[in-house]
Amino acid sequence: MKQRIxxxxxxxxxxxxxxxxxxxxxxxxxxxxxxxxEVQRALSSHVWELAIIAIPMTLIIxxxxxxxxxxxxxxxxxxxxxxxxxxxxxxxxxxxxxLLVGIFCGxxxxxxxxxxxVHPLIITLATMAAYxxxxxxxxxxxxxSGFPDSFTWLGQGDWFGLPxxxxxxxxxxxxxxxxxxxxxxxxxxxxxxxxETATRFSGLRVDRYLVALYTFSGFASALAAVLFxxxxxxAKADAGMGMELGVITAVVIGGVSIFGGRxxxxxxxxxxxxxxxxxxxxxxxxNRDELNLLALGILLILSVVFQKLLRHKQGxxx
Amino acid sequence: MTDxxxxxxxxxxxxxxxxxxxxxxxxxxxxxxxxxGIVSVVNPAFLEVQNLKDIAVQAAPVCIISCxxxxxxxxxxxxxxxxSMMGLLAACMGAMVSESRGHLPPGTAIVLTLxxxxxxxxLNGWLxxxxxxxxxxxxxxxxxxxxxxxxxxxxxxxxxxLPDGIRFLGTGAFMGVPISLWTALGVIxxxxxxxxRTAIGRRIYAIGSNPHAAYLAGLPIRPLKLFVxxxxxLLTGVATxxxxxxxxxxxxxxxxxxxxxxxxxxxxxxxxxxxxxGNLSGVLCGVIxxxxxxxxxxxxxxxxxxxYWSRAIQGLFILGAIIADHWISRQRKS
Numbered sequence: 001m002k003q004r005i006x007x008x009x010x011x012x013x014x015x016x017x018x019x020x021x022x023x024x025x026x027x028x029x030x031x032x033x034x035x036x037x038e039v040q041r042a043l044s045s046h047v048w049e050l051a052i053i054a055i056p057m058t059l060i061i062x063x064x065x066x067x068x069x070x071x072x073x074x075x076x077x078x079x080x081x082x083x084x085x086x087x088x089x090x091x092x093x094x095x096x097x098x099l100l101v102g103i104f105c106g107x108x109x110x111x112x113x114x115x116x117x118v119h120p121l122i123i124t125l126a127t128m129a130a131y132x133x134x135x136x137x138x139x140x141x142x143x144x145s146g147f148p149d150s151f152t153w154l155g156q157g158d159w160f161g162l163p164x165x166x167x168x169x170x171x172x173x174x175x176x177x178x179x180x181x182x183x184x185x186x187x188x189x190x191x192x193x194x195x196e197t198a199t200r201f202s203g204l205r206v207d208r209y210l211v212a213l214y215t216f217s218g219f220a221s222a223l224a225a226v227l228f229x230x231x232x233x234x235a236k237a238d239a240g241m242g243m244e245l246g247v248i249t250a251v252v253i254g255g256v257s258i259f260g261g262r263x264x265x266x267x268x269x270x271x272x273x274x275x276x277x278x279x280x281x282x283x284x285x286x287n288r289d290e291l292n293l294l295a296l297g298i299l300l301i302l303s304v305v306f307q308k309l310l311r312h313k314q315g316x317x318x
Numbered sequence: 319m320t321d322x323x324x325x326x327x328x329x330x331x332x333x334x335x336x337x338x339x340x341x342x343x344x345x346x347x348x349x350x351x352x353x354x355g356i357v358s359v360v361n362p363a364f365l366e367v368q369n370l371k372d373i374a375v376q377a378a379p380v381c382i383i384s385c386x387x388x389x390x391x392x393x394x395x396x397x398x399x400x401x402s403m404m405g406l407l408a409a410c411m412g413a414m415v416s417e418s419r420g421h422l423p424p425g426t427a428i429v430l431t432l433x434x435x436x437x438x439x440x441l442n443g444w445l446x447x448x449x450x451x452x453x454x455x456x457x458x459x460x461x462x463x464x465x466x467x468x469x470x471x472x473x474x475x476x477x478x479x480l481p482d483g484i485r486f487l488g489t490g491a492f493m494g495v496p497i498s499l500w501t502a503l504g505v506i507x508x509x510x511x512x513x514x515r516t517a518i519g520r521r522i523y524a525i526g527s528n529p530h531a532a533y534l535a536g537l538p539i540r541p542l543k544l545f546v547x548x549x550x551x552l553l554t555g556v557a558t559x560x561x562x563x564x565x566x567x568x569x570x571x572x573x574x575x576x577x578x579x580x581x582x583x584x585x586x587x588x589x590x591x592x593x594x595x596g597n598l599s600g601v602l603c604g605v606i607x608x609x610x611x612x613x614x615x616x617x618x619x620x621x622x623x624x625x626y627w628s629r630a631i632q633g634l635f636i637l638g639a640i641i642a643d644h645w646i647s648r649q650r651k652s
Contacts (some may be wrong), residue, residue, distance in 0.1 A: 115644075116640055117590070121396070122453050132630075132631075133632065134635050136629055140623050245458060258452055290469030291466065294462075294470070295460050297461070297463025298463050299459075300458065300459035301459040304452070304455050316569035
């Protein structure tokens with residue numbers, strides 16, 4: 001019993017909730033206006049794209065993989081939407097095409113990773129350059145704007161009191177949680193992360209799982225790109241620049257082990273919330289974005305160091 | 319099956335391809351010659367001495383950093399923070415020598431810049447080797463964090479008054495050859511010595527090709543990893559010193575995307591991303607090829623828009639190198 005309680009306390013999620021509590025208290029002290037519902041709702045529009053991509057990223061990191069190309073897939077999908085719209089295609093078709101592009105990019109990542117047997121970080125580093133480069137090449141780095149209101153509503157409008165993107169995120173989280181919870185799919189993902197070889201020998205089709213996950217990541221990035229274009233009313237090749245860092249930091253801070261096999265989607269969502277609130281507060285209160293860059297980088301490294309220490313403690317408590 | 323029978327059953331064209339891909343330097347050298355041939359037919363101005371010199375000057379800092387990054391990859395790690403590190407070192411160097419800011423003598427500034435490079439490298443190496451954080455996470459974090467520090471050092475404005483003493487490093491020449499090229503040559507020679515003639519070099523290959531065996535053999539894995547990161551930090555400092563003073567302005571965008579270019583050069587040059595494999599001649603050919611490409615795109619008269627594709631070409635080259643490695647290893651097995 002004592003051990004069970006100790007174990008619960010040492011869960012990363014518990015730490016995150018405590019940390020968030022401290023953070024909110026500190027922010028309330030420094031600048032109470034930041035915590036108003038209207039302000040929070042308005043600022044939340046910055047986070048949904050990151051949050052949507054964090055869902056597949058969590059699953060990928062759980063399998064001990066990584067996807068560095070998410071920001072670039074966003075760029076390529078955004079440009080696809082923009083260029084097709086400019087060519088006079090109806091927007092629903094343009095959006096579907098950009099989702100297809102994202103799915104294809106993700107599939108290609110997964111295919112390369114499972115076929116070449118090279119660590120995902122190298123493959124996705126390569127495709128990060130390739131996809132971004134294609135976006136720049138196709139668009140000549142020129143922006144496309146002037147989307148109709150019916151489209152920008154996706155990124156700027158509300159539906160039942162919350163931004164449309166929030167609903168998209170909620171549906172995706174719900175679906176993935178349902179898929180993960182006690183189902184073979186979820187167990188399989190954790191198994192791959194714990195010991196890929198053993199999982200392979202136990203008859204699970206590991207390669208199919210991985211291809212599916214990277215494809216899902218491409219799809220989510222493309223979805224984020226469509227929402228991003230709608231929010232900014234601009235499609236540009238640099239959409240989602242640096243997104244990979246924010247997403248990976250959020251997921252890792254959320255207690256998902258970078259070595260795979262440990263962590264939860266709920267934890268990752270708390271990580272996203274933590275990153276988002278910190279980032280917005282620094283911009284809101286001090287208005288200095290360079291501090292954000294510094295903080296994000298240090299947070300990423302520290303959270304992994306902390307994770308290692310935490311696992312150590314957890315091991316001794318067991 | 320012996321070698322002779324395999325040789326007899328494989329068609330000669332495929333055999334040649336296998337040879338060129340596995341002897342990366344030779345393959346890349348032929349590819350560079352081919353590219354030179356094509357571009358000089360389309361536009362003979364490419365072969366003018368001034369143009370070739372410009373390409374060499376562009377390649378020098380990339381070459382210097384690649385020598386360090388190659389060892390990082392050989393040891394089984396990766397460093398994608400070199401671009402941001404260069405940005406920070408440039409800002410520090412500028413802030414130290416600028417008359418309106420630090421106003422230090424150039425000699426002191428040079429030593430301090432190299433020192434900061436080593437310290438950042440040591441920090442990377444310590445986090446990887448002693449704190450046990452994967453190198454991709456450490457250097458991804460650094461990639462961003464150092465940009466933030468750069469902005470703070472720059473203080474929101476450009477540094478425009480670099481004194482002549484430091485400008486000389488970028489613009490000066492010795493026997494008609496720019497200083498950066500001499501430096502690159504020196505770094506190449508030192509790296510060759512390090513790799514082939516010292517225990518450190520051989521041990522770095524050992525820990526990369528089989529970490530467990532290296533551990534059992536009692537090799538000092540952690541200090542060696544610390545060393546490769548610090549060495550890369552030092553070389554990034556050297557590259558900053560010889561390339562940034564070529565212009566009189568230091569802005570906060572220096573080195574953006576450099577990490578990708580360097581990784582591309584090293585990987586295209588035949589260095590295995592899984593560690594333990596790689597040679598300097600291949601990497602040098604990789605550097606020459608990758609720095610040539612943007613100029614080639616301009617000289618091929620494909621139109622102004624062709625240069626926008628240079629990043630895509632970089633990515634495709636890495637993918638190509640990975641596919642080539644995979645194909646080679648499969649051919650060897652069968």
